Amino acid sequence: MPTRDLLTTTQAAQLLHCSRQHIVHLCDNGQLPHTWAGKHRRIRRDHIEALLGPPTRREDERSLWLNYAFAAKLVQDPDGVIERAKQRLQHLRRVHSDGGSDRYLNQWQAALKEGPDAVLAIITARTEHGQAMRSASPLAGIGLLTERERTDIRAAARRHWEAAHKTAAA
């Protein structure tokens, strides 16, 4: 196995955002396969990545690309888009009056009040939080994109995804 795919305990800890001692603990109690390089443990990168969870789904990537397009509309007309999103937020609260979505809708309310920078940070974030917030976004459904634009973006996102995964598999 190429050496770049074998990690030290320090490198593994950095990837998992934990202490090196925790990595050693996982190795010692059999939860994390490892080999030895002299007196030092070496851990396969794919074993660490398995602990992090699966990579981004195609659907999440597609949503992100749509939101990149929303971002372009937002910077063209920040006041107008923010106002429309606020109205959409009120509609979403009425439709989802059971309160199940309040966690995200409340955060959106705060971001819209804060302004375009806060909204842009959310809609373009490649983070778990960004994904979760985009699933309840008041920017979707306010007519920022035409049907043709949506179709083109979805098709482009698909091509990008397939090309990226084909490259990774090669």
Add this chain to the structure above:
Amino acid sequence: MNRDQLEHALRSACGIAGERDILVIGSQSILASFPEHMLPAEATRSLEVDIGFFNDPDGHKADLVEGRCGEDSDYSRMFGFAIDGVDLGTATLPDGWWDRLIDVENANTGGARGLCLEPHDCAVSKLVANRDKDRRFVAALLDAKLIYADVLAERVGQTDVPEAVRSRIRQWLAAFG
């Protein structure tokens, strides 16, 4: 989302794709098993429902539905929720999940039959995904005693994931007794 919206989504997806059977694999599948008043808020926070079709090898049907009812569509604008057509390979599920699917079919689904994940199977797929919102979803169901940690631990053992993932999940479940 609520149960009525799920049934509406099934009716819509059936009409667009021309398929009666629709697999519901996301968190909204929980609506098939419990009435809304029993569900914690964390379990129904999403404004999207993830669906797939059994006979859809190139994902064309899922794409059709997502194109008409997905994020930023006129449909989502009108009804306040979106339907996301997903790759069925998205979710990692325990062996035998197929036999435990729960039907949603009534006058409101308009000829569609929703096949929803059994709650523990849904929870296992979330714990494999391991996003913060996924752990919160499962924790809320455990705290509400709608699913059980020992069943989840057993199902994890029946799921095709690396042993490191199984261990991670079981360690997390240990906090729930």
